Amino acid sequence: xxxxxxxxxxxxxxxxxxxxxxxxxxxxxxxxxxxxxxxxxxxxxxxxxxxxxxxxxxxxxxxxxxxxxxxxxxxxxxxxxxxxxxxxxxxxxxxxxxxxxxxxxxxxxxxxxxxxxxxxxxxxxxxxxxxxxxxxxxxxxxxxxxxxxx
Numbered sequence: 148x149x150x151x152x153x154x155x156x157x158x159x160x161x162x163x164x165x166x167x168x169x170x171x172x173x174x175x176x177x178x179x180x181x182x183x184x185x186x187x188x189x190x191x192x193x194x195x196x197x198x199x200x201x202x203x204x205x206x207x208x209x210x211x212x213x214x215x216x217x218x219x220x221x222x223x224x225x226x227x228x229x230x231x232x233x234x235x236x237x238x239x240x241x242x243x244x245x246x247x248x249x250x251x252x253x254x255x256x257x258x259x260x261x262x263x264x265x266x267x268x269x270x271x272x273x274x275x276x277x278x279x280x281x282x283x284x285x286x287x288x289x290x291x292x293x294x295x296x297x
Contacts, residue, residue, distance in 0.1 A: 148229045150267065151192070151274060152293040153203040157284035158194065160201050165190040167279035171268060186258045191265040192276050193251075201284075206231060206252040206265040214244035214253055214264075233264050 166178055168190040173181035181188050192205040208230045215223045215231060222237035223244050233244075233253075240260030244253045253264045267287075268274040277285040286296050 148208065149287055149289055150208045150230070151205055151265065151277060152286045152288065152296070153205065154284050154286060154296065155201055155203075157282045158201040158203070159282055159284075160194060160196055161281075162194055163279040163281065164192050164203075164276035164285060165194060167275040168192050168265075171271075171275045172263075186256060189254055189256065189263060191252075191254065191263060193254075203285075204251040207250055208265075208267070213247040213249065217243040217247045219243065230267060231264070232266055233262065235261055235263075238262060 169181055169188050170176060170178040172191065173188040174184055175181055192203060194201055194203050196202075210229070212223070212225075212231045215225060217223075219241060220237045220239055222234045222239075224232055224234060226232055238261045240255075240262070242255055242262065244262055244264075245255050253262050255262055265274075268276075273287050274285075277287045286293055288296065
């Protein structure tokens with residue numbers, strides 16, 4: 148299974164990945180216009196700086212995902228290929244998934260009492276956040292490829 152890996156030593160904190168994600172998840176598909184949307188789109192990847200080093204919170208599509216186990220409605224599920232996805236229509240906004248995710252990757256949405264998380268932009272060959280990262284701090288690859296990359 149391919150997923151997005153973060154290579155901290157390459158990140159300079161430009162936040163292009165967040166902007167690309169927000170633009171992709173917006174209704175208008177425009178970063179400028181997205182800021183006017185209600186509710187405003189939220190990036191599914193978040194980059195923070197702690198002690199002079201950048202780190203990312205993004206869904207790890209865990210094999211034994213705690214968010215899936217904690218979801219009382221089945222809104223958090225595994226795809227046929229093993230990725231964790233969120234079915235918005237089934238979500239009741241209990242936020243149990245938010246509380247149990249050890250990566251802080253499940254994000255509560257304001258004003259709608261639902262959550263969102265990285266869905267790997269399944270309609271794209273490569274997720275836009277990875278494409279936007281000019282420093283190659285994001286790798287959309289298998290675990291084996293990631294080991295060779297790092």
